[in-house]
Amino acid sequence: MEPTTRDEACFEAGIKFGALYHQFAGTPVSPDSAASLETAIEESIENQPSCESVEVDILTDKLAAEIDHGYTELTGKFMAVEIVVEHEGTEVVTRMAMEDGYPLMKIESVGDE
Amino acid sequence: MEPTTRDEACFEAGIKFGALYHQFAGTPVSPDSAASLETAIEESIENQPSCESVEVDILTDKLAAEIDHGYTELTGKFMAVEIVVEHEGTEVVTRMAMEDGYPLMKIESVGDE
Amino acid sequence: MEPTTRDEACFEAGIKFGALYHQFAGTPVSPDSAASLETAIEESIENQPSCESVEVDILTDKLAAEIDHGYTELTGKFMAVEIVVEHEGTEVVTRMAMEDGYPLMKIESVGDE
Amino acid sequence: MEPTTRDEACFEAGIKFGALYHQFAGTPVSPDSAASLETAIEESIENQPSCESVEVDILTDKLAAEIDHGYTELTGKFMAVEIVVEHEGTEVVTRMAMEDGYPLMKIESVGDE
Secondary structure, three states, X not given: OOOOHXXXXXXXXXXXXXXXXXHHOOOEEOOOOHHHHHHHHHHHHHOOXXXXXXXXXXXXHHHHHHOOOOOEEOOHHHEEEXXXXXXXXXXXXXXXXXXXXXXXXXXXXXXXX | OOOOHHHHHHHHHHHHHHHHHHHHOOOEEXXXXXXXXXXXXXXXXXXXXXXXXXXXXXXXXXXXXXXXXXXXXOOHHHEEXXXXXXXXXXXXXXXXXXXXXXXXXXXXXEEEO | OOOOHHHHHHHHHHHHHHHHHHHHOOOEEOOOOHHHHHHHHHHHHHXXXXXXXXXXXXXXXXXXXXXXXXXXXXXXXXXXXXXXXXXXXXXXXXXXXXXXXXEEEEEEEEEEO | OOOOHHHXXXXXXXXXXXXXXXXXXXXXXXXXXXXXXXXXXXHHHOOOOOEEEEEEEEOHHHHHHHOOOOOEEOOHHHEEEEEEEEEOOEEEEEEEEEEOOEEEEEEEEEEEO
């Protein structure tokens, strides 16, 4: 059947997550450069349609503990992300965090604004 | 409120689209190398959870018409994509095509399998 | 024959350029988000071995002139980049700018520091 | 001082390596999809100027040993790569392999064809 506004809102939220992850995974990152990368990821993805807010937290302690040549490549295990999408009156709150060794992306809540 | 299975299915479909686009946009491509890239994109994204099928059509005629140094970078205007997600009994059919100069990703249908 | 230190310095400079371009091409960008992206690209690539400095200039006037949905995807035509590599006493200065419709990467100078 | 043809050949070889790595790192990959990804990477990078040949070997045994959800993201530890560049009569043979836990890219030989 035809998609509802709510379906579209959830779809849009997924697009932002897939985009964020696959655009920036692999970026060289160190504890010192983490802050500028967080800001750039947030402002970049917030450009996309229906994207209310993006919050990226690069886990610098974990980064510092695991690197020994000064930097590494960004992957899901070094990030916590929250993305809020607002599409025609429906708000979707989504989150990515590590679960069982994998970066799991999931919907926290869907509802009217 | 809590997400439903249907919400999650739409979210998963969005993730695949965002991933596909931002992983492969920018790849050097020519009419001769388009076929192997189509196959690799399809098989790569089909690895992701709940992904039933991915069909990528790189528009080689359009590619041939626009390049003059033998190759260009893959972007949305050179691709048509269909992705089908199946998540706990809900099937979501999604499509990307050019609309108004932009690669528009949208849900075609959502329903029970 | 075996590579010289100078060969390696030029090779390292090329790696940085290829990395920069293919990591960040496709990133959603607007005139408002260009500054944070410039900083993140610079600090990210400067993490790599032998990388003395990276200067990225996103051409916001050009960006503003070409976009009509608020943002676009970063490609070579919206960037000017200078990368300086220093490898075991040899300095290589490299630059990317548009030439003949293509983002051309080239060596400006190679020499002792 | 001005770059020589040999400098440029080494620079071009580096560009191909940086491009290959940062375009395809992060791609979802499994033992079953590795072959199509190898071919696509090779044909894609061979489009670039002066690129004679690209050989990518995705280490499927290593992949199979390390994944437990059916797939993982491509990174340097799952790849061996050889790239040959030919620029105005100078041939550069380059290779990437793991060394000391890092994917090390290096020049094997530089010379007249």
